[in-house]
Amino acid sequence: MSVTVSDFLLQRLGEWGITRIYGYPGDGINGILGALNRAGDDFDFIQARHEEMAAFMACGHAKFTGQVGVCLATSGPGAIHLLNGLYDAKLDHQPVVAIVGQQARAALGGSYQQEVDLVSLFKDVASEYVEMVVTPQQMRHVVDRAVRIARAQRAPTCIIVPNDLQEMPAQEPARRHGTVHSGIGYAIARPIPDAHELQRAADALNAGKRVAMLVGAGALHATAEVLEIADVLGAGIAKALLGKAAVPDTLPFVTGSIGLLGTRPSYRMMMECDTLLMVGSAFPYSEFLPPEGAARGVQIDIDARMLSIRYPMDVNLVGDSASTLRLLRPLLKRKQDRGWREKIEKDVADWWKTLEARAMTEAHPINPQRVFWELSPRLPDRAILTCDSGSSANWYARDLKIREGMMASLSGGLASMGAGVPYAIAAKFAHPERPVIALVGDGAFQMNGMNEMITIAKYWRRWSDPRLVVMVLNNRDLNQVTWEQRVMEGDPKYEASQDLPDYPYARYAEGAGLRGIRVDRPEDVGPAWDAALSSDRPTLLDIYTDPDVPPLPPHVSFKQARQFAESLLKRDADTMGVIRASLKEIFA
């Protein structure tokens, strides 16, 4: 059999270094699946339960390897299912290539079955590059551009392949006018700012007496540089959610998370600083940054589009964070007065005590904070953590003490439910020798995590270290939103939308041949983590937690407090439990 367009597509992806594809079949991609079968060991096709999960896995692959993630789906419904996972990649700036089938070229425009205008559908999510291949000679440059642009722009791109074209003989571009002759290869660029701008940044930072740093995902590869600069400047370091693994929480001047899911020392540092140095972050909430004009601002970002959008910066540096910080270092004067730093360290030490007290506060039956607090000292070296959207993101952000060498992520920009388990699966495939822990709410788990447990059951024997722990925060509630309704809107809990059916998750995992541990007593939380983290197979921890423990922001505004009180007065069904838990929080 001659080489088909699909064989060529895979061969070209292989030359780009791609060996794993997350996907789900359909007749719109049968030509490509046939080629995958022929390619044998050259490609690892991982079958998800749902195309959205395949897209999340591709995004997780990108996050945990720094390489391009690839997902594959059939035309029509399969392609549509990919969208949410691809938006996750877009909003968190991850390189993902989506390959989708399309109806045969002869049928296009004929309202044919499963015919969806895919170029238009993907136009927004894959705005950097989306192309339908309509002739075999196009395949080479469309693959080359989709991969290169995904990497260069750190964005999802999309290749649409009509199913009849997939079976046609491959063809290289002819040597004539009107053809494209592309090549392979991508070298990472580490841009640096102009010397004059660096000096301006250094002048601003040298002039400051109270410097606060905020680091995000763009600082994940710049740990040493960030720490050195913080030392010279006598600064504290706050972390945006996606930058959780940028610096360890075990350092005394790391104030931890910021924002609604943030900590008190981060909040105080931002309100009291006179200089802000922001590195690789698009942290969205300006009200948690210094009031406008209160601080000089210096920002470093690899993407000029992300500069000066949260705080009007005095100096906007376009550059790779590690390289830029290295150049900045010799221009900075060491702060002799360490008073500011000492104050931050005191705040941080006090805060950890507060968190411990909060975590150990009695609840019914289990305080969710305790689940995360007990995990911290048990985290294995080099663990990879994933988290879902929901109240667990609060405790992940605040209570978990991440150490050097670990990785951690969640759906940050899109804040989509459902990323926790597929990210964890992608982490296991990318790093089968590392323990992986997914922290997910019961709502997210019911939404799709449960289905992906079947994927785990299918593949886990391939992983050299079988430890994958999925912790389900079982609060029978869509708790984060319940609290948002109470605190932000002043509304009581709307049971029709918020209550979740209880479900025996541990037994479900056992049914899939995995281990399941149900925990409903606080004293069993620690031992359950120990058991799960020393298990010979993936383990589900079903932890029965109290939905009445409020994931309140580090400072609750007067307006929010009043609305909160009003919602309680409106006789929220959970009122009594809530009042009890909140009072304990305040006195903790």
Ligand SMILES: Cc1ncc(C[n+]2csc(CCOP(=O)(O)OP(=O)(O)O)c2C)c(N)n1
């Ligand atoms: C796909 C999607 N749908 C809805 C939301 C809105 N939302 C954010 S958190 C949340 C509740 C999550 O509930 P659960 O997973 O049970 O976690 P909990 O907050 O209870 O810990 C919802 C509905 C979202 N972020 N993503």
Ligand SMILES: [Mg+2]
């Ligand atoms: Mg829940």
